[in-house]
Amino acid sequence: MGGTQASATPPSSLLLLQYVSIEDVAQDLDMVVQSTSDGEWIWEAASQSEQDSWESLIRDPLSVTSPSQISGLAGRVQVVEGINLTYSLRSVSADTEGDDGLKATVDVSAPTLSPNSAAKIKQSLLERSQEWKDEAIESLFLFDLLTTAQTLAADLAPASDTTGVETGPEPKPVGPTIATDIRLSRAIFWSHHLKAPSKLKDFNNWCPELGIWGIVRVGWPGYLCFEGESSAVDEMVRRVKGLQWHAIQLRVEKSWTWTSGKQAKGRTPSEQALLDCGLSKDHPDNAADQEGEAKVRTGCQVIESLGDLVTRLRGCELDEDEIEGALGIRMSGSGR
Template structure:
């Protein structure tokens, strides 16, 4: 497959609809979308390109933050894959923009030196990591420290009719290390959190459970070493149920991830046993 097409597919799998935008006329954008969609659905790059005669370049934008975009222009096919990547950040202070631009240039140079196939994806993930650490977002929630954390079992003595829940999805450059997967599976069982991960490039991690427990697993995951990782979505919600003696177990059982999870019990009276499931494709992740 064309590296230009692979890059777009990887980036689209790692971004939301407001983070990736085609650039061009309406006719060009329609042609861009038709090309990539057909490849995402299994058509080979050669066949897709043959059906889009005259399409030589792809132009698109990727939003890194509210203030920074990447502008990309690349040939669809060619002897060498040398995408043009520009930085757009008109509201940034000059010194901040210059540091970000220098980081982009260094990432691009390194990708070329190491003969990385998906140059745009590699530069994008590197810059995303940079903007997360060097240009912090003000609305990021602070996770609870481990010293103050109590497990779901320890909280059963203080039942109420309402439980605060949280579902969180991480995006990461890749997820391959067996040690990380073992740790996350162990943490899911310990904290009574349901987990679902998509391995490979890129990787996605999804966790759902009682808010305090999910925030603890988020803290632990961020403490691991990653090429690049960021929280894509956080969805807090409440579970309410009257006249029950074990509302916390009921709340965990009703999680969306619990409905198709391998650890789900056969009946509502079964002991809650949480763990982490693994899928290989983004499509499987979405279906779950």
């Protein structure tokens, strides 16, 4: 079973990661590389041929037929500017003799931070690694450390969190025939994993309570997508952050002004605005139509497949860049 033995790390390293198989190493590195922008992951290879061998591990783990092909594998990933995680796979032949698994060391490099801030990140990563056993996390260790460090780095920058700005409640329309401007927002969270049914119960209750559309992808990783009036989405963001989950990020936070046009019979401007939200399209809880034949009822949709989530968000007419940024993946067929 995968895990980490922080106490057994070499003196110069912060953490020692224990993988079950070479496939687990490949999956972990692949997730890190895929979730970073160009230049944020750097192989620390001595030659191009060595780097080519390491990259072949990610593309096809089964192509690695000899430990010497990935001997000395090392790289670093940028958390934010000035903060990096360094990664080094220890000698395969030495580590696996009489032992099931592979070991890698991880350390933090943060020359631009104060000693106290750097120590805080290192301690938090150590504490996070000690939670893996309780949460049954058996792989994607570096990926989990990266997302945890990104959250910590954001907390160190007071100006980086824009969700703390109180916008106040939106003004209500005076009458059904008055043109109204309504602020709408969309928020998309990334979570390291979202599997427990108990975690879904809150969203099934909160989405109709707050009057917002929700789409939740369960699995590893998990995603939370919300859209509706800005004040309601702000409240949902506050509640999600209040859950204090580990390794969760607010990847997208967008707002815009919706202006009422021709009044639909039986519809308030707020209802019309909700029906114009992208996430309302083909939402299973959206039984209403634009002619006011049914009451507008919002809710939370659960999706299991990452591919289905991509298709769903595309159907909601979200920009490809927004989808890629929210999910941390590069999509084929995006025309770039």
